Amino acid sequence: DGVDNRNLEDAIYAFGFGNRCSYVKPFGAGHINETYAVYMPGEDGDELSYVLQRVNSNVFKDPAGVMENIFGVTEYLRNEIRQEGGNPDRETLSYIKTKSGCNYFEDGEGEPWRCYNFIPDSVCYQLVEEPEQFYQSGSSFGHFLKQLGNYPASRLHETIPDFHNTVKRFEAFQVALKRDLKNRAVTCKPEIRFVLDREADCGVLVTKQEDGRLPLRVTHNDTKLNNILFDAKTGKGLCIIDLDTIMPGLAANDFGDSIRFGAATAAEDERNLDLMHFDLNLYELYVKGYLEETKDVLTEEEIKSLPWGARLMTLECGIRFLTDYLQGDTYFKTEYPEHNLVRARTQFRLVDEMEQNFDKMQEIIQKYTK
Ligand code: ADP
Ligand code: MG
Ligand code: MG
Missing domain, CATH: 3.30.200.20 (Phosphorylase Kinase; domain 1)
Incomplete structure (x- = not known):
């Protein structure tokens, strides 16, 4: 056949x-x-x-x-x-x-x-259909972290070096901007400004990891809903799959990437920005499931880092889209010339709303660590 x-x-x-x-x-x-x-x-x-x-x-x-x-x-x-x-x-x-x-x-x-x-007898969802699934997703990835809490993360190979080094991602952006290969910088001035204004943010988690305030853990690095198999009978999260990107990393990054993708109200490449919002209710559901599993495993500093993880994973992702746009779309697959710019815009919209709601994001974390 x-x-x-x-x-x-x-x-x-x-x-x-x-x-x-x-x-x-x-x-x-x-x-x-x-x-x-x-x-x-x-x-x-x-x-x-x-x-x-x-x-x-x-x-x-x-x-x-x-x-x-x-x-x-x-x-x-x-x-x-x-x-x-x-x-x-x-x-x-x-x-x-x-x-x-x-x-x-x-x-x-x-x-x-x-x-x-x-x-x-397992099912896999491409998108959050019921809010309950996002709670389950937080619970499943939280449980995964808890189960691997004592695994020596330093023994893992860093198979994609500097995958979530946001500082290096920012530097790569600066190089692409300086070279401006396709003369596209003129078409995305507000987005460039958005990134340049956040240079200091890029170092927040990297610095804490480097000086030992945040520990390296076993991270999955593709914490999307469709990388969980749910039990077809009970509807509960069953098994984490797609393990190719397991590496040493920060808990906040896995948490943050789930939020970036799952607590958004529109697709990553939605052109109509009015449809793209950060959904604080979905965020809360994920936090609840995640912290029920992890609040006794994570350090105080790690728990505090979670909202930053959401902000920085989203910023980093937007920076990567914008960098690729400036470089002429050599990394991400694109269907039309502004595709990467459209993607960068949705991410920056989310970052903007996370920044505006940052106090609330932190309060929600507090609420579920008691
Ligand atoms: P990719 O890297 O392409 O996302 P995945 O490992 O996530 O590959 O697998 C793709 C899809 O295949 C999953 O989303 C899931 O639907 C299905 N799948 C993968 N592994 C299994 C498995 N062990 N049992 C049942 N279904 C699976
Ligand atoms: Mg997958
Ligand atoms: Mg994969």
Whole structure:
């Protein structure tokens, strides 16, 4: 059925499915990795049992580091889940080693393949449909942090260096502005001003991390709603997935990226700014779920840093869009020439509203730490 290529077949044998496997077919709609569903014979016919992926080594330049991070964290989680009396086969991903005991298989072209168990009876939401889901999302990512509270984060590979170094993101912006390759600076003066006025903000969390006031933790770095599987029966958050970007980082950054994406009233690339607002009620729901899990794990300084995380992740994201716009759209995929500028504007709108509501954002944190 179109996937009879040599590398795929090799991978199936390398992971030991060769003789038992019923069939394999393309899975999902990801555009980064090549993904296949592996079906095995079950009691009621063939069952989707494993997910097999050929990793895009252009995006993940250090696949061995990525896989070591994933194995380290998921094996640790399995143990934690067992101690909580949970089901480690459903509440975390189980990655499978090759027959020769490696955590990934390198095919004839040197490309890495990896494999994990499919989790049946789960659902995944692209957008917040019910506010309750956003509460669940805070609870799930909070629980993830709590479970990994004693994991030695310094043992993780920093597979994308300086991913959330907002100061370096600002510096990259300054370079792009100075070079102004496409002569676009003239078309976005207010947005440029917005960023330049916030240079000092960019250092708030980075400085605290560097001088030891904020600890490095295991962070997920893609804390979107669609990276949680919900239990189809109970509707509760079940399993955190999409672990490629696990790295040492700040709790505030994972928290902040969830808020940036989930507590907004419009899409990241909405052109009509009147539709884009920061939703304080959604923020509160996330905070409630998140702090119920983490308030006894996070330090006082970390708890205080959470609203800053929301502000700075949103600012950083806007800075990256504006930088790419100035550079001629070489990083983010764009559908029209101002696409990145439109995206930067929505982010800056959110930042502006977060700044105006910053006291309230802090009060809400206080309310749920009591
Ligand atoms: P991407 O990096 O492309 O976002 P993900 O790892 O998030 O890749 O997987 C894409 C989608 O595939 C998920 O949003 C989810 O719907 C589904 N999925 C991924 N892993 C599993 C799994 N173990 N069990 C069930 N569904 C899964
Ligand atoms: Mg994903
Ligand atoms: Mg991913």
